[in-house]
Amino acid sequence: MLIIEDLHVEVEGREVLHDINLTINEGETHVLMGPNGSGKTTLLRAIMGFGSSRITEGSLIYKDHDITHVPIHERARLGIGLLFQRPPTVSGLKLGKLLAVTSGGDSERIDEYARHMNMDTFLERDINKGFSGGEIKRSEVLQLMIQKPDLVMLDEPESGVDLENMSLVGNAIAALVEKDQHIINRKKSGLIITHTGYILDYIDADFGHVMCDGTFKCHGNPREILKMVQSKGYKECIACQRV
Amino acid sequence: MPESMKGYSDLGEEDRRRIEMTGLQTESLEGRSGSFLQVDEHIHHAQTDSKGIEILALSDALEKYTWLEDYYWKAVPRDKDEITQYIAAREPKGYVLIARKGSQTTFPLQTCLFLAKDDIQYVHNIIIAEEGAELHLIAGCASSMKTKKGAHYGVTEIYVGKDAKVTSTMIHTWGESIEVYPRSVTVIEERGIFLSNYVCMVPAKKVQMYPTAELRGEGAVARFSSIILATPGSYLDTGSRAILSAKGATAELITRAITTGGTIISRGHILGSVKDTKGHIECRALILKDGTIHAIPEIEGRVVDCELSHEAAVGKIARDEIEYLMARGLSEDEATATIIRGFLDVKISGLPESLQTQIDAAIDAAEKGF
Ligand SMILES: Nc1ncnc2c1ncn2[C@@H]1O[C@H](COP(=O)(O)OP(=O)(O)O)[C@@H](O)[C@H]1O
Ligand SMILES: [Mg+2]
Numbered sequence: 001m002l003i004i005e006d007l008h009v010e011v012e013g014r015e016v017l018h019d020i021n022l023t024i025n026e027g028e029t030h031v032l033m034g035p036n037g038s039g040k041t042t043l044l045r046a047i048m049g050f051g052s053s054r055i056t057e058g059s060l061i062y063k064d065h066d067i068t069h070v071p072i073h074e075r076a077r078l079g080i081g082l083l084f085q086r087p088p089t090v091s092g093l094k095l096g097k098l099l100a101v102t103s104g105g106d107s108e109r110i111d112e113y114a115r116h117m118n119m120d121t122f123l124e125r126d127i128n129k130g131f132s133g134g135e136i137k138r139s140e141v142l143q144l145m146i147q148k149p150d151l152v153m154l155d156e157p158e159s160g161v162d163l164e165n166m167s168l169v170g171n172a173i174a175a176l177v178e179k180d181q182h183i184i185n186r187k188k189s190g191l192i193i194t195h196t197g198y199i200l201d202y203i204d205a206d207f208g209h210v211m212c213d214g215t216f217k218c219h220g221n222p223r224e225i226l227k228m229v230q231s232k233g234y235k236e237c238i239a240c241q242r243v
Numbered sequence: 244m245p246e247s248m249k250g251y252s253d254l255g256e257e258d259r260r261r262i263e264m265t266g267l268q269t270e271s272l273e274g275r276s277g278s279f280l281q282v283d284e285h286i287h288h289a290q291t292d293s294k295g296i297e298i299l300a301l302s303d304a305l306e307k308y309t310w311l312e313d314y315y316w317k318a319v320p321r322d323k324d325e326i327t328q329y330i331a332a333r334e335p336k337g338y339v340l341i342a343r344k345g346s347q348t349t350f351p352l353q354t355c356l357f358l359a360k361d362d363i364q365y366v367h368n369i370i371i372a373e374e375g376a377e378l379h380l381i382a383g384c385a386s387s388m389k390t391k392k393g394a395h396y397g398v399t400e401i402y403v404g405k406d407a408k409v410t411s412t413m414i415h416t417w418g419e420s421i422e423v424y425p426r427s428v429t430v431i432e433e434r435g436i437f438l439s440n441y442v443c444m445v446p447a448k449k450v451q452m453y454p455t456a457e458l459r460g461e462g463a464v465a466r467f468s469s470i471i472l473a474t475p476g477s478y479l480d481t482g483s484r485a486i487l488s489a490k491g492a493t494a495e496l497i498t499r500a501i502t503t504g505g506t507i508i509s510r511g512h513i514l515g516s517v518k519d520t521k522g523h524i525e526c527r528a529l530i531l532k533d534g535t536i537h538a539i540p541e542i543e544g545r546v547v548d549c550e551l552s553h554e555a556a557v558g559k560i561a562r563d564e565i566e567y568l569m570a571r572g573l574s575e576d577e578a579t580a581t582i583i584r585g586f587l588d589v590k591i592s593g594l595p596e597s598l599q600t601q602i603d604a605a606i607d608a609a610e611k612g613f
Contacts, residue, residue, distance in 0.1 A: 090568070090581075
């Protein structure tokens with residue numbers, strides 16, 4: 001579904017990502033871990049096409065299209081979706097209004113999903129204005145439920161979500177990447193940044209990757225990586241060398 | 244077509260379209276409680292079907308009601324400036340609208356002033372809402388496509404009685420060569436509420452106005468909301484002023500301004516001259532293409548216990564907001580228009596739906612140009 005080749009990305013004139021290679025096949029869910037500032041968000045933003053994450057070298061191939069220089073909205077229309085870690089507030093734009101636009105006016109689906117995500121009272125509010133951390137995440141998940149992307153990218157979906165809502169968000173995300181389907185029937189793929197690993201309680205991710213200083217340090221079983229990071233921290237990863 | 248709309252069909256199709264853009268319904272009064280059309284100095288019709296509401300030509304009103312002398316040139320001084328002097332020196336033209344004590348209109352009353360000639364159109368309107376009356380007014384102003392140079396001089400005197408409420412929504416649809424000089428003062432008595440909405444989304448060569456609300460009665464409320472777009476060649480010097488001269492009086496002046504190359508001077512002045520008064524000025528502006536936005540908010544307090552504040556911001560559309568919406572599948576242009584639409588969405592509470600629809604239509608019509 002997505003092939004990243006030798007990708008180099010600059011932010012504000014400084015190279016933040018170096019030589020990234022990654023292949024995500026249909027039906028696979030990948031988890032991205034790594035210390036703060038290592039470049040995880042930058043990678044997701046580069047895949048989405050944000051101007052501030054400027055691709056200087058390498059390529060992005062999505063569903064056989066070279067999307068390296070394709071505008072954001074075309075990537076979205078091709079099926080790439082992103083849950084923002086910190087989305088901006090858009091004053092005067094109601095959440096419900098945006099959903100109406102992205103759903104093509106399917107108000108029944110909006111109401112149903114909004115109720116499901118406990119967001120039905122937020123449809124008439126300006127998007128993200130005064131939303132708590134957890135409300136932002138629920139609103140982002142709701143937007144993705146409407147958008148139905150094939151490649152689901154999530155930037156720390158569990159941060160700010162309280163215990164009460166964690167299973168709601170976790171299960172909704174599992175549905176986005178079709179964890180309710182048999183493996184052979186899964187068409188959706190996921191690329192998920194997680195800090196805490198809580199999301200792994202809801203989805204069995206297929207692959208894990210550790211990013212340090214703008215490049216992948218290692219790849220492996222997500223649970224094994226999480227266990228190691230939880231016990232020893234990322235300093236172990238940073239010091240770690242191939243022998 | 245009502246009898247009184249006779250002569251309307253003499254106007255060209257384009258002119259009729261521009262009149263209709265102001266919201267004037269020419270076929271029926273459905274959804275309206277009354278309507279008034281003046282082309283240049285000629286009053287085409289004045290009619291209302293609502294109980295307790297009367298609309299008549301100023302000259303007729305002055306003959307019919309001697310008490311009108313207490314209102315005629317009493318809020319706006321005759322010798323205020325060249326504009327008022329010009330109007331005072333001529334035969335009275337315009338309308339008088341009276342909402343009798345306790346009367347209420349569910350539907351707005353629609354007025355339209357249309358400038359067809361290459362000259363000065365002048366008008367003097369008086370609006371009186373007696374005690375407890377509630378009145379919604381759409382004041383549309385437009386000019387003919389054919390008018391190459393012209394000017395509109397206007398005086399409006401509004402009297403909001405005790406416990407009365409007046410909502411006035413003015414929509415300007417002038418032409419690129421028209422100069423507009425409205426002079427307006429509203430006097431508000433005890434617990435009276437005055438809501439003024441101003442929408443100007445099409446070009447005008449020059450608009451200069453600074454409507455004032457005098458809050459004379461205890462607990463009086465005034466709110467001015469303005470939505471202004473300046474295209475290249477437009478010079479819009481607009482503002483609003485509130486004089487808080489009674490206990491418990493509150494005023495809010497809210498402006499959303501956008502330039503795509505024209506000039507906007509956005510003035511605001513609140514004077515708190517007695518205790519226990521409150522006022523706030525808010526001006527937010529976007530510069531989409533190089534142009535000028537000059538916000539001049541003034542707050543002036545003269546006693547303890549008057550709370551006045553202002554905020555003004557001039558900026559551009561944030562890139563991260565555009566990209567956020569693009570990530571949801573909106574093109575850059577769609578995202579930009581959506582954000583601007585949100586920016587212009589000042590919540591005007593208590594506005595009848597038909598008025599909001601009218602404002603939305605004016606914004607929608609301009610949206611294509613962003
Ligand atoms: N807008 C920005 N301007 C300058 N530097 C930035 C900007 N955004 C991110 N960076 C830098 O890029 C690096 C990677 O950041 P990020 O991708 O957000 O890391 P992570 O998501 O792994 O915590 C960091 O050093 C960060 O400071
Ligand atoms: Mg991050």
